[in-house]
Amino acid sequence: MNVQANKWIGQRTIRPDGADKVTGRAAYAADTTMPGMIWGKILRSPHPHACIRSIDTSKAEALPGVKAVMTARDLVDFPIDKSVMLGIQDMRWMCRNVMAREKALFAGHPVAAVAATSEAIASEALKLIEVEYEVLPWVIDVEEAMKPDAPILHDHIQFEGKPSNIAGKLEHKLGDVEAGFAAAEVVVERSFRTKPVHQGYIEPHACLVSVLPDGKTTIWSSSQGQFMVRAMCAHLTGLPQNDIRAIQAEIGGGFGGKTIIYLEPVALVLARKSGRPVKMAMTREEVFRASGPTSGSYSTVRIGATRDGRILAAKGTFYLQAGALPGSPIRGAAGCAFAPYDIPNVHSLGFDVVSNRSKVAAYRAPGAPIGAYAVECVLDELAEALKMDPLQLRLKNAARQGTKAAHGPTYPRIGFEETIQAALEHPHYRAPLGPNQGRGVASGFWFNAGGESSAQVNITEDGNVVVTTGHPDIGGSRASTANITAELLGIDYRKVSVLIGDTSTIGFSNLTGGSRVTYASAMVVTQSTEKVIRTLCERAAKIWKIDPDAVVWEDGEARPAGDNAGQFPPLTLAQIAARASETGGPIGAGVQLNTTGAEGGFATHICDVEVDPELGTVRVLRYTSFQDVGRAIHPSYVEGQMQGGVAQGIGWALSEEYIYDKQGRVDNPSFLDYRMPVCSDLPMLDTVIIEVPNPKHPQGVRGVGEVPLVPPLAAVANAIHDALGHRFYSLPMSPPKVLAVLEPADA
Amino acid sequence: MAKLHVSTTINGEPTEFLCEPSQSMLDVLRGPLGLTGSKEGCGSGDCGACTITLDGRLVCSCLVLAAEAQDREIRTIEGMAEGDRLHPLQQKFLEMAALQCGICTPGVLMAARTLLEQNPDPTETEARFWLAGNLCRCTGYDKIIRAVLDTAAEMREAAR
Ligand code: FES
Numbered sequence: 001m002n003v004q005a006n007k008w009i010g011q012r013t014i015r016p017d018g019a020d021k022v023t024g025r026a027a028y029a030a031d032t033t034m035p036g037m038i039w040g041k042i043l044r045s046p047h048p049h050a051c052i053r054s055i056d057t058s059k060a061e062a063l064p065g066v067k068a069v070m071t072a073r074d075l076v077d078f079p080i081d082k083s084v085m086l087g088i089q090d091m092r093w094m095c096r097n098v099m100a101r102e103k104a105l106f107a108g109h110p111v112a113a114v115a116a117t118s119e120a121i122a123s124e125a126l127k128l129i130e131v132e133y134e135v136l137p138w139v140i141d142v143e144e145a146m147k148p149d150a151p152i153l154h155d156h157i158q159f160e161g162k163p164s165n166i167a168g169k170l171e172h173k174l175g176d177v178e179a180g181f182a183a184a185e186v187v188v189e190r191s192f193r194t195k196p197v198h199q200g201y202i203e204p205h206a207c208l209v210s211v212l213p214d215g216k217t218t219i220w221s222s223s224q225g226q227f228m229v230r231a232m233c234a235h236l237t238g239l240p241q242n243d244i245r246a247i248q249a250e251i252g253g254g255f256g257g258k259t260i261i262y263l264e265p266v267a268l269v270l271a272r273k274s275g276r277p278v279k280m281a282m283t284r285e286e287v288f289r290a291s292g293p294t295s296g297s298y299s300t301v302r303i304g305a306t307r308d309g310r311i312l313a314a315k316g317t318f319y320l321q322a323g324a325l326p327g328s329p330i331r332g333a334a335g336c337a338f339a340p341y342d343i344p345n346v347h348s349l350g351f352d353v354v355s356n357r358s359k360v361a362a363y364r365a366p367g368a369p370i371g372a373y374a375v376e377c378v379l380d381e382l383a384e385a386l387k388m389d390p391l392q393l394r395l396k397n398a399a400r401q402g403t404k405a406a407h408g409p410t411y412p413r414i415g416f417e418e419t420i421q422a423a424l425e426h427p428h429y430r431a432p433l434g435p436n437q438g439r440g441v442a443s444g445f446w447f448n449a450g451g452e453s454s455a456q457v458n459i460t461e462d463g464n465v466v467v468t469t470g471h472p473d474i475g476g477s478r479a480s481t482a483n484i485t486a487e488l489l490g491i492d493y494r495k496v497s498v499l500i501g502d503t504s505t506i507g508f509s510n511l512t513g514g515s516r517v518t519y520a521s522a523m524v525v526t527q528s529t530e531k532v533i534r535t536l537c538e539r540a541a542k543i544w545k546i547d548p549d550a551v552v553w554e555d556g557e558a559r560p561a562g563d564n565a566g567q568f569p570p571l572t573l574a575q576i577a578a579r580a581s582e583t584g585g586p587i588g589a590g591v592q593l594n595t596t597g598a599e600g601g602f603a604t605h606i607c608d609v610e611v612d613p614e615l616g617t618v619r620v621l622r623y624t625s626f627q628d629v630g631r632a633i634h635p636s637y638v639e640g641q642m643q644g645g646v647a648q649g650i651g652w653a654l655s656e657e658y659i660y661d662k663q664g665r666v667d668n669p670s671f672l673d674y675r676m677p678v679c680s681d682l683p684m685l686d687t688v689i690i691e692v693p694n695p696k697h698p699q700g701v702r703g704v705g706e707v708p709l710v711p712p713l714a715a716v717a718n719a720i721h722d723a724l725g726h727r728f729y730s731l732p733m734s735p736p737k738v739l740a741v742l743e744p745a746d747a
Numbered sequence: 748m749a750k751l752h753v754s755t756t757i758n759g760e761p762t763e764f765l766c767e768p769s770q771s772m773l774d775v776l777r778g779p780l781g782l783t784g785s786k787e788g789c790g791s792g793d794c795g796a797c798t799i800t801l802d803g804r805l806v807c808s809c810l811v812l813a814a815e816a817q818d819r820e821i822r823t824i825e826g827m828a829e830g831d832r833l834h835p836l837q838q839k840f841l842e843m844a845a846l847q848c849g850i851c852t853p854g855v856l857m858a859a860r861t862l863l864e865q866n867p868d869p870t871e872t873e874a875r876f877w878l879a880g881n882l883c884r885c886t887g888y889d890k891i892i893r894a895v896l897d898t899a900a901e902m903r904e905a906a907r
Pocket residue numbers: 786787788789790791792793794795796797798807808809810
């Protein structure tokens with residue numbers, strides 16, 4: 001596609017839902033109400049691990065104002081030893097995460113729920129539910145959970161023939177890693193630890209569910225996929241999918257954390273039992289105790305190279321906390337870790353380890369930051385040992401077109417080298433540093449994703465355009481859709497409205513996640529719009545009584561072409577729309593696809609920090625990210641993704657962590673104590689968009705959203721090493737840890 | 748317990764409501780008054796999504812008792828645009844993509860407006876510290892700060 005000729009693609013247009021959001025009118029899940037609505041609340045286990053002997057709800061049911069009470073018995077029972085997959089989620093885990101069955105597996109695990117006419121009565125009723133627990137020994141830490149005498153969470157899970165908390169293993173192999181290390185002249189091996197961190201969306205989970213006596217169900221909820229909500233609720237409650245209409249409310253952030261359900265099936269059951277619409281919203285404390293986060297980890301990475309910096313072998317072992325039920329992102333950790341590099345011999349292993357904490361949910365490039373943190377720190381040490389510039393080391397070993405990656409693919413045209421080149425040439429890389437300051441670099445990779453998408457493009461009777469897609473818009477994707485549609489139709493962007501359809505109004509569309517939305521929706525929107533354009537040409541041909549092939553669509557109008565060129569005055573969209581009925585009826589087209597060809601995304605980051613030797617605080621002074629995005633359909637929202645990911649990475653590196661008390665409960669379940677970066681913690685976050693078009697996409701798009709969280713952990717760690725001459729091998733690099741290095745206790 | 752009767756002014760409109768003595772201003776705004784533009788991100792004063800002004804002072808409405816609104820002036824995000832004219836900050840936030848999911852936006856806008864009322868020419872650092880009570884997880888704050896500083900410059904220009 002000729003970039004220069006684009007009128008709307010690449011423009012910083014105003015998003016279609018913008019005015020709605022700056023005026024406070026946009027309806028998020030917690031903003032919705034219904035006549036007769038009542039409130040649902042969840043009773044949660046105080047114990048990190050306990051058998052549930054009995055639950056007596058009779059007193060709660062007797063409380064005036066209580067309209068329904070439920071336990072796991074009210075959900076479909078999925079036997080624990082038989083997998084029932086829905087996409088990447090296993091319903092036997094999902095049903096147990098939504099409500100505990102045999103055992104409570106973490107402090108905060110739902111055990112029962114009530115719906116009452118007020119929130120206060122619902123809270124009161126929870127206190128009247130009597131649960132008899134048999135408290136069991138528990139384990140939180142990933143390394144502790146793998147010890148031979150660790151309490152076992154799930155008796156049926158075995159590893160190497162013995163009951164174990166290791167619930168899964170994934171392995172990528174390329175070449176002969178032992179031979180590679182034998183030939184290497186310099187080898188660096190290090191181990192790393194990261195803490196679980198939460199996605200930190202500002203909007204807590206919320207939903208409103210109505211079930212009519214005939215079973216027809218409507219769900220408004222905050223999720224990254226209304227179709228996911230429908231399917232999971234259908235599985236867990238036994239309703240057929242056609243009876244469930246899942247409507248995506250505006251969503252106040254997700255970052256992966258809203259790719260599964262928590263409240264929806266509970267509210268559904270309560271609504272069905274009570275005959276009243278039920279609203280539920282988590283408190284922030286519930287969000288921290290029982291939703292998300294991503295895994296804590298223990299990793300070991302070993303890399304061997306020749307003296308001139310050619311990497312010959314790499315081995316990585318990544319143990320990830322899954323939380324109480326299996327499913328940690330080992331594929332992201334083990335698969336992405338070495339993916340930016342052309343390494344002939346690779347062995348990458350991921351282990352999924354359960355422990356008594358809330359089940360992890362996806363978090364922006366799930367697992368990949370954990371793998372990259374270890375690899376990119378080891379590369380920094382390797383560069384030091386080789387006396388090589390760390391970016392030059394990366395450039396020398398960069399994956400390029402034709403490189404075979406350990407996780408499977410042979411890369412087509414990718415833009416990784418370009419990100420390193422751009423970083424090398426950027427003034428940031430040569431800017432002087434002051435005392436206590438340091439600079440670090442790191443790179444990162446994310447698979448990106450395609451998958452199912454649907455779109456419908458309709459021409460209104462007055463010649464404007466309404467586009468409907470099936471993906472919740474979490475960060476401005478409606479603007480990209482409008483840019484593409486306007487571009488293809490050759491009309492003003494403001495003539496295009498973009499809506500997100502619910503499960504009953506648009507075809508199946510997979511989640512907003514995996515950096516797939518702009519990629520996949522652009523494909524279905526492009527194909528739908530092309531169909532519409534063909535129809536418009538046919539209609540013009542009919543009006544002119546010429547062959548449809550003799551009509552072209554240019555600059556927003558149908559023009560006679562070939563022999564007929566200039567024979568008739570062009571017909572605009574509005575003119576054709578006005579005559580739609582007489583020329584064949586309404587004009588519109590929809591396309592549904594399982595999109596493929598989402599090629600990987602790469603980034604390289606430069607970070608400058610300053611360490612305060614008195615306080616032990618680390619301040620990021622300057623940050624520049626360089627990312628190959630294929631084609632930026634809306635550069636502002638591309639930059640926004642890059643900046644948002646970087647900010648989350650800085651939080652992960654410096655200040656965010658789950659802290660557990662001696663009873664195995666989260667000790668910091670608030671934004672005050674779980675410290676995410678605030679405005680005064682950060683500098684401007686500079687971005688350099690690199691566009692190496694994806695040859696498999698009509699506009700050249702690559703996924704953008706997740707890669708930005710992959711390099712920052714190591715970029716910050718490497719910068720701190722540059723400033724202090726000391727390396728930290730565990731996150732977060734918070735003031736107490738930094739001070740311990742600056743002022744050893746015995747000094 | 749008997750409900751309290753409160754007379755107040757919200758976005759210039761005389762308003763009356765009944766509330767429980769323990770109810771927060773945020774609950775009353777979002778519930779009986781239907782002003783759901785103020786958001787609840789934490790309910791504990793840590794996120795700023797519920798930011799409003801009370802007699803011109805910025806407050807977290809989740810930490811204000813509804814009964815405290817008696818005879819006071821409240822402004823919320825719903826009163827920021829004048830008719831169909833967006834406030835310059837709202838317009839700039841749209842032009843500069845200073846929001847992604849938008850859940851923090853009402854609170855950020857309320858806080859930024861008060862900043863510019865009190866300090867029409869803030870430095871970047873002043874703006875960052877002023878907005879430090881408004882968590883945004885999507886944007887990394889870069890575009891928010893740029894939009895606030897740009898709006899300040901434009902408003903100064905317009906006032907000349
Ligand atoms: S909801 Fe009031 S500060 Fe978070």
